[in-house]
Amino acid sequence: MAPFGSSSLLTVDLGQQYVDFFAYFRHSLLHDPSGIFYTFQKALGGEMVSTWTYYLLSPFNLLLLFFPDHNLTSGIFLITVLKYGAAGLSFTWLLFKTGRQTGWATLGFSTSYALMGWMIANQLNLIWLDAVILLPLIILGLLRLIDTGKIRGYVGWLTAALVINYYMAYMMAIFVSLFFIWEITRRWTDRQTLVRQTIRFLGSSLLAGGLAAVTLLPTWAALQSSKATYTVTHWSFKFDYFPLKMLAKFFLGSFNFNQMPKGLPNIFVGSLVLIGVLTALLFKRRPRRQWLATLLVTFFLGLSLCFDPLNLIWHGLQYPIWYPYRFSFVVCFWLIWLAADTLQPDLTLNLRQILVITIVASAVFVYIGLSLKAFDFLDDQQFIYGILFFVAALCLLALPRHDHQIFQLAFFLFAVVELSCNAIVSLNHISYVSNPEYQTYQKILTTQTDAVTRRDKGLYRLTPTFMRTKNDPLSGQYNGGSVFSSTLEKSMVTFMGNIGSPDGDGFVAYTNGTVLSDALLNDKYFINQQASTAGTKNPNKLNQTPLLTVSTRPDLASYMPIKHDGAITTYENQNALPMGFIADSDSLKGPLFSADPTQYQANLWASLTGRKADRQLFTAENFDRVVFNNVNQQTKLTGAILQKTNIMKPGSVTFYFTPKTNNSFYLTLGGTISNTKASFTLNDKPLGQYPTYRNTIIVNLANHQKGKRVKLTVNLKKSSLWLQNFTLYQFNNPQFEQSLKRLQAHPLNIQHHSQSSLTGTITAPTNGAVLMTTIPYSTGWQATVDGHRVPVNKAAETFVALKLSKGHHTVSLTYWPPLLLPGLIITILCLTGIGLFVGFRYLQRRQN
Structure with missing residues (x-):
């Protein structure tokens, strides 16, 4: 792994999401703090408080400040290794301070904890690993609170968990409450003690919440428009x-790529731990009340791993998108504890115990062996090794202990070998991005985007037609139209889906623009890879590697080329509207909804211009000729179901x-026409298209091609294909350009801007004029006109708008996170209360 090799740890979300957030983290702290609360690099613009509190507040991330963007993979490797070590260290500290274990055996258990199945499977979810580090420290603080009444450790570590990652802290809070109930049940003496301990626990937990209010309250406000809407x-x-299927996850290497989107809980903890758990549950070595409490907690946690309502509660009443049973790290902690x-x-272990454990284990082995084909993550070799490790562990624990030091060393080495084997086999089941691949792309992207930002210091948006991840704008530090984030506002997802660009519950990708949407959204520059020269070797250019084209845009013929760099050309869109302009008052009513993205765009444009004729900017067209190859003939294309005549042979349909x-021509494709069902070529070249979309999208087929034949071929990958919403449209460019002049007549001239504020001047032609912006609406935006506070309106159901009186005005917009101030006040009050209490106790001790 980099920096020691050519590989990297980047895979799935770590490579497609987190690494770009880490680049944004570096840039915000080192170069542009104005982007901490809000940034235009998140889709069309969005709040960033919830991004920080979910992705970026781990103290380990500060190490990334020492790694340049193109070497972030090395920083990620360092942080990953340190988090593994810190997890083992914190569990060692818990065992040492509670006296549960001593000597080498302590390191055996802490190795089982640091390398448990959840940790290995979620190594790529680097942002969650702090929870594994903090949980033993919170439990240690809880035990001290119960033993001595001292709250410092519990409150401090719980506060840290709530601040670093509220999502994982929520799961830990559930488990800590369960652990508290278990612990006070074990220690039951009298009702008065129980009440006193419960009050301390609840009060301390509330105090931790109060101390973390500065991050929790603004995050809660932000989630109301994003993640919380999916409850x-x-x-x-x-x-x-x-x-019983979850028992297969106790065998080493029981993880692969298929387990990420929808799999079984990752609960591998090693054979020694399993035998210890069986011993605790099968034999009453403790008083009956303690044994029953242990059984009930274990049963509840096991049920949570398979019973839908409990699983839903652990995930905050939201089904996780990928990575199921994210809370299973607390189950692993419980088993190891x-x-x-x-x-x-x-x-x-005596003979009776060995016999009972052997019978139970044999029953499990028989069940898994008979069902082996049902587990794609488990093969014969892993199954056999799992049995051998378990038998060896049982023999180790059954041997007479003449020398405890030798036994403990053997215990530790056994845990290291088994857990390491599991890590190696599991991690080799998935693939990774190579370090040179990541570095080369970052150099290409930053070289091209830096050239634009040096040329133009204004506030605008920029779109490359190629992509590594949807978070390229965050790593490339430019204002784009794409993002992949769990905290993405739902209104942005809805808007992008409405205008015909790919969208999902956690992402949007502005890859399917039209000349209308490009102009409206202030998309001033485009960076395009020429398909005919992509990947051409040129020793003087960076772009020697073909880039993944996600947008074929013949419309670029309408824009002005301003820079050529080998296979890459940068275009300027001279039709791009400024970030703000005077629009018709109909814009405050919202566009007329349509499931057809072309009609939605036309309705939206008409609401801005006030011209009803603009609702007919797109008109449906017929293809001149359609050729069916091994596909049944169809007379009506839209909504038709294509069937292969011979399913064993390739099938295709060619449209001419x-x-x-010279107008623009577009094709709409329904969400069922995915890249898994069909591939497209335009004029015998692959049609660049982002592969994932669920709503109807718009595809650009032609521009400035009067009299030139256009050929579109659809190749079926399955035996049939539903041509959902498959319609060809012609766009009325002259009418659009005429309407565009109306909106360009009164622009907002921006004089100063940052990621979270802007100031500009504008002349309103009439009273009640609407200043329309393409800044996504949020209650965090505050506006002043000529120094006076004015209300912020929502235009087109999506964007910030202001009402102006006739005349020349100076307009300022500033973003401040909702509930940040109340959260800050609560945190300060809690800190002040703690300070006063500590000071009072100090004075008491001085007087005594």
């Missing part, structure tokens, strides 16, 4: 899978049309 309200009382509490130095004007 499930209808419950399904069912099992997610047959519960039970084993550490049970496998004391004086414990040697010859534009009679």
Whole structure:
């Protein structure tokens, strides 16, 4: 791994999402702090508080400040290794301070914890690993709170968890409450003690919440327009899978790529721990009340891993998109804690215990062996090795202990070998981005975008027609139209889907623009890779590697080329509207909704211009000729179901049309026409298109091609294909340009701008004029006109707008996170209260 090799740890979300947030983290702290609360690099613009509190507040991230963007992979490697080590260290500290284990055995259990199955499977979710580090420290603080009444450790570490990652802290809070109930049940003496301990626990937990209010409250406000909108309200009382299937995850290497989107919980903890858990559950080595409490907690956690309602509660009433059973790290902690509490130095398994454990384990082996083909993550070799490791562990724990030091060393080495084997096999089941591949792309992207930003210091948006990730704008530091984030506002997802660009619950990708949407959204520059020369070797150019084209844009013929760099050309869109302009008052009513993105765009444009005729900017067209190859003939194309005549042979349909004007031509494709079902070529070249979309998208087929034949070929990848919303449209460019002049007549001339504020001047032609912006609406935006506070309106159901009186005005817009001030006040009050209490206690001790 970099910096020691050519590989990197980048895979799935770590490579497609987090690394770009880390680049944004560096840039914000080192170069542009104005982007901490808000940035135009997130889709069309969006709040960033929830991004920081979910992705970026780990103190380990400060190490990234020492790694340039193109070497971030090395920083990620360092942080990953340190988090593994810190997880082991914190669990060691817990065992040491509670006296549960001593000597080398302590390191055996901490190795099992640091390299447990959840940790290995979620190594790529680097932002979650702090929870594994903090959980033992929170539990240690909780035990001290119960033992001595001292709250410092518990409150401090719980506050840290809430600040660093509220999402994982929520799961830890559930488990800590469960652990508290278990612990006070074990220690029951009298009701008065129970009440006193419960009050301390609840009060300390609330205090931790108060101390973290500065991040929790603005995050909660932000989530109301993003992640919280996906909360499930209808419950399904069912099992997610047959519960015994989770036993297969106790075998080493029980993880692969297929387990990421929808798999079983990752609960591998090693054979020694499993035997310790079986010993704790099967044999009453503790008083009956303690044993029953342990059984109930274990049963509840096990049920949570397979029973849908409990699983939903652990995930904050939202089904996770990929990475199921994210809370299973607390289950692993519980199993390892039970084993550490049970496998004391004086414990040697007797014949009866060995026999019972052997019978239970044999039943599991038989079940898994008979069902082996049902587990794609488990093969014969892993199954056999799993049995051998378990048998060896059982023999180790059954051997007489003449020398405890030798036994503990053997215990530690056994854990290291088994957990390491699991890590190696599991991580080799997935692939990674090479370090040179990442570095080369970053150099290409930053070289091209830096050339534009040096040329133009204004406030505008920029779109490359190629992409590594949807978060390229964050790593390339430019204002784009794409993002992949769990905290993406739902209104932005809805808007992008409405205008015909790919969208999902956590992402948008502005890859399917039209000349209308380009102009409206202030998309002033485009960076395009020429398909005919992509990948041409040129020793004097960076772009020697073909880039992934996600947008074929013949419309670029309408824009002005301003820079050529080998295979890459940069264009300026002279039709791009400024970030703000005077629009018709109809814009405050919102566009007339349409499921057809071309009609939605036309309705939106008409609401801005006030011209009803603009609702007909797009008109449906017919293809001149259609050729079917091994596909059944169709007379009506839109909504048709294509069927291969011979399913064993390739099937395709070729569409021909010859534009009679130089207008733009577009094709709409329904969400069912995905890249898994069909591939497209335009004029015998692959049609660049972002592969994932769920709503109807708009594809650009022609521009300035009057009299030139256009050929579109659809190649079926399956036996059939539904041509959902498959319609050809012609765009009325002359009418659009005429309407555009109306909106260009009264621009907002921006004099100063940052990521979270702008100031400019504008002349309103009439009273009640509407200043329309393409800044996404949020209650965090505050506006002043000529120094006076004015209300912020929502235009076109999506954007910030202001009402102006006739005349010349100076307009300022500033973003301030909602509920940040109340959160800050609560945190300060809690800190002040703690300070006063500590000071009072100090004075008491001085007087005594």
